[in-house]
Amino acid sequence: MGNFFIILLLIVTSTLAEQYRLCTPESISNSDIASLTKGNSQISCVPVTDSADCAIKINENKADFGIFNAEELLLAYQFYPDSLLPIIQLKHEDKINEEFEFRTVAVVPDSINSNEGLAALKDGGLCHPGFSESQIWNDYILKFFEKKVHKNQCNRYLSVSENDAYNIRHFFGKACRPGNWVNDPSYDSELKKKYPELCALCNNQKECKYDNNLNHGHMGALDCLTSNRGRVAYVAYHYVQQYFKIDHNNPAPNATPTGYQFLCPNGALQPLTVSNPCAWIQQPWSAIVTRKDNANLMITNLKNWLQAPLQQTETWTIALGDILQRDGKIVYLHEQPTLKSYLVKGREVDLNERPCGHDIRWCTVNEPERIKCQWVAKEALLLGIQPRILCELKNSTFDCLLNISKSEADIMTIDSNYGYLARRIYNLTTVLYTETERQKNSVVVAIVRNDVLSVKNFQELKNKRVCFPDYGGIAWVSFINTLRINKIIEDTNDYPRAIAELLVGACTPGINDTDHSDVTNSYTIEILCASCPLEGSNDTCSAHISNQYYGDNGALKCLAGPGDIAIIESKNVEEFVRERVIYPGDFRVLCKNGSLAGYSGFDVDDDCALSVTIDSEIVGRKYDLSDFQNNDTTDALLKIEDWLGYRPYSRRAIRIYESFKGYHDLLFKDSTVGLESIDSNLKSIVAYKELFQFMDSEHSSVCSIVSNFILIFVSATITLTSYYS
Structure with missing residues (x-):
């Protein structure tokens, strides 16, 4: 056996x-x-x-x-x-004999001689194919020629994109550089007004584009060259073959193109008839990869x-x-190359040159997030996205918010639950909003017990007890906004006190925690913590798992005990509902208009919920709107979104909105589908912005205490344990 x-x-x-x-x-x-x-x-x-x-x-x-x-x-x-x-190449069936997938070349007139080299291009005008989402060339490829020719200089007082425009104008004099130079339409328009010379060689100078848009602008660039508007065209080699009707397999008699030649990176010149022209970038073919x-x-x-x-x-x-x-088609390699030797024949592989612009320091809260950030940062560099991204590791969201406020980091993505605290405590602002999958929007609802119905409308809140998931979260802000709209409380510069004076008690976890509260009035704290349970450490009202009333599930536990009404983010209890820890039939929603929902459970329409908003945003320090660093950060993030987000018909080396190494919600929430500017009119973003409008009345009083709060916070022990610790 x-x-x-x-x-x-x-x-x-x-x-x-x-x-x-x-x-x-x-x-x-x-x-x-x-x-x-x-x-x-x-x-x-x-x-x-x-x-x-x-x-x-x-x-x-x-x-x-x-x-x-x-x-x-x-x-x-x-x-x-x-x-x-x-180990094996994969070549297009029509290009089996081609060594590279594509080559970028510079075409110049025959009037340039070998003694002039690259210097012959000074003030001669650049015919560029332009920037468009329909082509596979990224910014690194599209800008490679111009940066190598004019020996890219970094001006610390200009944004990265303006620095590019300044260098091109300074060297080439004029150009046609179609498409969006930056992804923000208003800033793109501003740059083109400031540097009209870079649209001067276009057929349509007003819209900065070629009349001939065939082949992603490459044919327009060659038209620009052959019509003597510019002295060099930077294009793909196979479009040169099409344009000048070059066919090395079937050469036509008396069809040798004249008048133009290739300009090599070393300044040498080659006739258009060469079968293997000098190139600026040679893109290797796709390959099957394995371990060594x-x-x-x-x-x-x-x-x-x-x-x-x-x-x-x-x-x-x-x-x-x-x-x-x-x-x-599969093509077996004659010799087994290393990964570097396979790539280096056509590309620079070790990008050691520091790009222009101030580094964007992205704050991360756990090791998996930092590692994903490093992959995204490296890919951004390979795509030619500037400035450089550096990945900072801190222990918690609050650590990151503090470091950003102290200029020790620059950006992070936060859950919308931290939006109020980021603004009020840390004096931060939105860099970009994140568009959320509609079914995963943040939905805040007011919940009462179905068997008691102790609160039937908001007017009955006087001397009642309210259960919050935490202080300053999206539920807290939505509750305050609803009371303001329903005239239950007046506008004030101290909403915590206004809520305390309305109620006989509440559980508001974190209102007495130094890491995310600025409330110091003992009466306010006493009332808003009166319904919290005693914790094992003899503390009470802390934003920590030791407080059984902390979080959305905790708020419902509070409602089952001393509370009369709970304010929760409904999606955060879905898991407890699935596991039958919570039974929706035990509860009913009090709608924002003050009426009770006609049925039990948490599932109500948008008109009933206290708020329906995006569930995250990117925050950073407040800059003057003209500050070039703000432009750099915004443009870099939008370009990352363009190349690594949900771009149609494109492969992404790393997907920024999806899981990484089995971990979820790293850098961005998995529910994110895109980035939106601060002027976005998306309904869920507008609703989110409106939640914080009431803060304007209290902002002046807040600023005076921020510096003192930071000093207190630095010495405090962070109690919030990282999710991925």
């Missing part, structure tokens, strides 16, 4: 050893995965969020191979330069699976071949 189990174990081990794990992003459908794992398949599928997730899993031996394009390979190289290897210690075995296996005679193929090998070759 013992031998039987040993044999069985060997069989199972052998079977498991034959399974090779392929990274499968969401682009690979469930039906493809089913086909891939049919029969005697030697492939198992490892779901991944993006190529960054795949690289991490391959490096950690949680996956064996995956497909990466060149930009994804560049990011993987920054973290795993020695452990990952490209697994490379030889994976190459052998892939050849066996994909080159087997037709009669020996199985469903899973056909499916594997189809999946692997969607990016291009």
Whole structure:
């Protein structure tokens, strides 16, 4: 019997050893995965969020191979330069003989001679293809030529984008540089008014664009050159071939293009007829990647699976071949390159040059978030997004808010629950709003017990007891706003006292905590903590799990005890409802107009809820609106959103709004779908802004105590434990 189990174990081990794990992003459908794992398949599928997730899993031996394009390979190289290897190229079927996916070239007139070199371009005018979402060229590629030619100079008193415009005007004199220079429309318009020379070579100077927009502006750039408006066009090589009708495979007699030539990075010149022209950037092809210690075995296996005679193929090998070759036809490499040697033939891979602008210090509250921040920061650098992002690690949200207020960090994304505290205590403001998935908006409701109905309208709140999840949270702010709108309390510069004078008691966790409260009036604190339970440490009213009335679930526990009404964020109790810790039938919503909902439970429409808003925002210090640092930060974040958010028809090396290494809500909440400017008119954002309008009346009194509060806070022990500690 013992031998039987040993044999069985060997069989199972052998079977498991034959399974090779392929990274499968969401682009690979469930039906493809089913086909891939049919029969005697030697492939198992490892779901991944993006190529960054795949690289991490391959490096950690949680996956064996995956497909990466060149930009994804560049990011993987920054973290795993020695452990990952490209083993097979994937080339477009029409370009099997091309060494690179694309090349960027500079075309100039024949009138430039070899003695002039790059200096011949001074004041000659630049014909640029422009910036558009429809092309795959990112800012690093689009700006590579101009920065190399004019030896990019950083002016510390200009924004990054204005610094670019200043350098281009200073060197080239004029240009046509179509599209959005920055993602903020108003600032983009401001820059173009200030630097009209950079639209002077466009056919349509007013709108700063070419009449010929074919091929993402590349054809317009070549028109700009050949019509003698500019002295150099920076374009993709294959568009030069189309434009000048160059076909090396079928050269037409007497069709040699004349009048123009290639300008090389070293200043040399080449005729347009050369078959392998000098290029400024040469983009490597996509590749299949594995671990270095697994490379030889994976190459052998892939050849066996994909080159087997037709009669020996199985469903899973056909499916594997189809999946692997969607990016291009398989081309086996003659020699096995390292990741660096594969990339460096066409690209700079070690970006050591410090970009322009003041660093953006992004505050993170746990180690997984810091690591994700480092991946995003590196990818932003590879995309040509400036300024540079640095990732700071602190212990909690309150630590970060304090550090930003003290200019020791610059930005962070906060839950909308911290919006009031960020403004009132730390004197911060919105940098950008985050648009939330509609079904995941923050919904604040007032809850009463269904069996008692001790409060039937807001006028009955006098001398009642209210249960809050915490002090200063979105529930607290929504409650105050509702009472103001219903004329239950008057506008004042001390809303905590106004609430205390209305009620006979409350539980407001955190109102006496030094890390997120500025309330010092003992009467106010006494009333607003009167209904809180005694904690194990003999404390009371703390914003900590030791307080059983803390948080939204805690507020409902309070309602079951001394409370008459609870103010909660309904989505925060959904898990407790699913686990049947809370029964919605026990409660009813008191609508913001003062009437009771006609049915029990928490699910009410927007008109009944006290507030329906976004659930997060990016905050930073208050700047003058003309401050270039504010422009830099906003533009960098919007470009990150453009390239790493939910951009149509594009692959993202790392997805900023999704989970990372199994952790959720890092840098941004998973519910985020985009970024919005401070002028956004989205309904949920407008509602969020309106919640804080009443703060204007109390702001002047707040500013006088902020500095004293910070001194107190520095010496205090932070009691809030990080979620990922």
